[in-house]
Structure formats: structure tokens, C-alpha cells
Amino acid sequence: MSTALREAFGNASSTHQIGQAARQRLEAARASIARFLHASPAEFVFTSGGTESNNLAIFGLVRNLPGPKKHVITSITEHPSVLEACRQLEYEGVAVTYVGVNANGWVDCGEIVRQLRPETVLVSVMHANNETGVLQPIAQIAEALRGAGQKIYFHCDGVQAVGKVPVDVEALSVDLYSVSAHKISAPKGIGGLYVRKGTPLRGIQFGGRHERERRAGTENVPGAIAFARAVELCDRNSITHFVNLRDQFESEMLALGEIEINGGAAPRLPNTSNLLFRGVSGEGLLIALDMKGMAVSTGSACSSGSVEPSPVLLAMGRSRDEARSSVRFSFGRDNSRAEVQALIDAVRECVTRLRKTSRVERPVYA
Numbered sequence: 220m221s222t223a224l225r226e227a228f229g230n231a232s233s234t235h236q237i238g239q240a241a242r243q244r245l246e247a248a249r250a251s252i253a254r255f256l257h258a259s260p261a262e263f264v265f266t267s268g269g270t271e272s273n274n275l276a277i278f279g280l281v282r283n284l285p286g287p288k289k290h291v292i293t294s295i296t297e298h299p300s301v302l303e304a305c306r307q308l309e310y311e312g313v314a315v316t317y318v319g320v321n322a323n324g325w326v327d328c329g330e331i332v333r334q335l336r337p338e339t340v341l342v343s344v345m346h347a348n349n350e351t352g353v354l355q356p357i358a359q360i361a362e363a364l365r366g367a368g369q370k371i372y373f374h375c376d377g378v379q380a381v382g383k384v385p386v387d388v389e390a391l392s393v394d395l396y397s398v399s400a401h402k403i404s405a406p407k408g409i410g411g412l413y414v415r416k417g418t419p420l421r422g423i424q425f426g427g428r429h430e431r432e433r434r435a436g437t438e439n440v441p442g443a444i445a446f447a448r449a450v451e452l453c454d455r456n457s458i459t460h461f462v463n464l465r466d467q468f469e470s471e472m473l474a475l476g477e478i479e480i481n482g483g484a485a486p487r488l489p490n491t492s493n494l495l496f497r498g499v500s501g502e503g504l505l506i507a508l509d510m511k512g513m514a515v516s517t518g519s520a521c522s523s524g525s526v527e528p529s530p531v532l533l534a535m536g537r538s539r540d541e542a543r544s545s546v547r548f549s550f551g552r553d554n555s556r557a558e559v560q561a562l563i564d565a566v567r568e569c570v571t572r573l574r575k576t577s578r579v580e581r582p583v584y585a
């Protein structure tokens with residue numbers, strides 16, 4: 220990216236040579252990312268990231284479709300950039316159904332079919348959940364929608380899945396697929412949306428005719444180049460590497476006792492492990508690990524000064540206490556086995572200490 224900042228700083232929409240050099244690099248990046256997703260370059264729109272891609276997919280399609288009555292189906296464990304977009308659609312008069320998930324975080328394809336209405340225009344279900352890594356049955360949902368007897372567009376938020384599992388938009392049979400570069404070690408501020416040829420998507424921001432009139436605004440060429448490079452570095456070896464790290468981590472953690480894997484019985488991303496540590500505050504564990512230089516997440520949102528338990532875990536039937544005792548660990552391409560062992564040792568020590576302290580502090584009632 221730093222080379223690109225020096226060599227491809229031109230405006231890709233300018234006709235001079237510096238602009239055209241940037242255009243060439245941008246189109247090469249687009250072709251590379253499209254190939255990775257099994258799409259054609261014209262079907263890939265660069266955006267600023269996953270949030271924008273999800274907004275573009277949902278509003279760009281639904282607002283552009285005719286009809287006084289429109290209905291959208293999504294799931295309650297989607298990322299806020301889908302859920303909040305759907306809430307805004309409701310404000311604009313569109314009916315939205317939020318389907319639930321089972322104890323393993325799985326969306327039931329049959330439930331989506333049962334919720335279909337003659338005015339259903341869009342279904343949006345994520346490929347992999349950002350908190351648990353649970354993989355949704357995307358190809359199965361797409362097949363059910365194809366058999367629905369009416370055209371229903373299918374959007375999939377693939378932000379967490381790219382680089383962790385193979386992604387083929389043809390095999391998944393989706394119409395719209397959101398991606399974000401910073402989830403695969405590229406810089407923040409660049410992402411994209413796959414738009415199947417023929418999908419009636421209209422841009423949601425207005426200005427120049429960039430990105431085939433689907434996304435106005437001067438393109439982020441260095442970001443696109445970095446995104447393409449990050450995609451080229453994703454390979455099957457890194458997927459095996461993730462599985463090894465996660466399995467090493469989970470088997471040692473489970474041996475500690477009173478630990479469960481959230482979504483453990485569902486197909487999951489190979490790099491994500493969301494663990495429930497009974498008798499331990501997730502926030503407490505996060506802080507203790509942070510002091511040791513290890514960054515994990517509780518998946519809880521901090522609103523009005525209070526730490527809310529994760530809505531994703533609550534949707535899976537976990538109690539508020541169980542959700543508050545859960546922590547998400549995710550491994551990166553550059554993590555080594557030795558680092559995972561250091562993490563295991565640190566978690567073991569912190570959990571033992573936190574369990575002791577909380578047991579002492581907890582009042583005992585006869």
C-alpha cells in the first residue's frame with residue numbers, strides 16, 4: 220500500500236496519464252478480488268467497508284424496487300449495519316421480519332420460507348457471525364428462495380467469512396455479497412459489494428458516475444490495491460493454520476472445566492472461538508488479558524455507561540449472566556502456535572484467579 224500511495228496517487232477518473240495509471244491499478248485490483256469471489260469484475264463495486272456495503276445492498280435494492288408494499292426478511296443475529304438499516308427501512312414503511320436462531324446460532328431455512336409473503340423482495344442473512352463464527356446455511360437458503368415462485372433477492376453479509384472459508388458467490392447463489400478488507404489484514408476504509416449482473420441496484424449516494432453509477436465518489440486506489448494483495452495472500456494453507464490454532468486452544472480450554480463453546484455444535488469459522496467461562500466475568504477476563512498484551516472481545520455493547528450482554532448470545536438462548544461470562548477469541552494469519560500456548564497459559568491463570576475472587580466476594584446464602 221505504501222508503494223501504491225507513491226505510485227498510484229492519481230485520480231482514477233482523470234484522463235491524464237497519472238490518472239490512467241491509477242485506473243489500471245484499480246481495475247487490476249477489482250479483477251483480482253472478483254476472481255477470488257468467483258464473480259466478474261463488472262459485478263464488484265468498491266466501497267469504504269462492510270457497513271457501507273450492507274447499506275448499499277439493502278437500500279440500493281429495496282428503495283429501487285417498485286410496489287407500495289415491500290417486505291424484507293433478516294435474522295436477529297445480523298451485524299448492526301444490517302439490523303439498523305432494516306430498522307430504517309421500517310421507518311420508511313417497509314415491513315421487516317426478524318427470524319430467530321436456534322441454540323447453536325443457526326438460522327432455520329424453513330422459518331425463512333414460512334415467513335415469505337407475496338411482497339417479499341429481499342432476504343438478508345450473514346455468511347458467518349462476527350461474535351460466534353457460526354456459518355449460516357447460505358446455499359440452502361438461496362435454493363429455497365429460488366423455489367419460492369417469485370423473485371426474491373438474496374443479500375449475504377460475508378464480511379467475516381472472506382479469507383476464513385472459501386467463498387464462491389456462484390455456488391452460494393447470492394445476488395449481493397458484502398466484503399470488508401480490514402478483516403483480512405488490509406487497511407480500514409476499503410471494502411466492496413458483489414452485485415450479480417441484472418440486480419436492480421441503484422446507488423445511495425449521489426455525485427459522480429463512479430463504479431458504474433453504483434457508488435459516487437473518487438475511488439480509494441491504494442486501498443483497493445492493498446485489498447487485492449490481502450486477497451491474494453488468503454489461501455487454503457491459512458485456513459488449515461486457523462483450524463490447528465483453534466483446535467489447540469479449544470481442547471486445552473475445555474480441559475479447564477466449566478467452559479462451553481458458544482455455537483460449538485454448528486459449523487463455524489476456523490479462526491473464531493466464543494467461550495462461556497462459568498463463574499467468570501467476561502469483562503474481567505478481557506481486562507486481565509489486556510494487561511498481558513492479549514486482545515480479546517466480549518461482544519457486548521457499551522451503551523449509556525452499562526455493559527450490555529451480547530444480543531447474539533441472548534438470541535441463542537443464553538441467560539444474561541451466561542452472555543456476560545462469554546469471551547470471543549479470534550486468531551489471525553500471523554499468530555503462531557507458541558502465541559496460542561501463551562494465550563492458553565494466560566487464560567488458565569486469569570480464569571483460576573477470577574473464579575477464586577468472585578467465589579470469595581459472592582455472598583453465600585444458606
Ligand SMILES: Cc1ncc(COP(=O)(O)O)c(C=O)c1O
Nearest residue numbers: 268269270298349376378379399
Ligand atoms: C459481520 C460484519 N458485518 C459488517 C461489519 C462492518 O464492517 P466495517 O467495519 O468494514 O464497516 C462487520 C465489522 O465488524 C462485521 O463483523
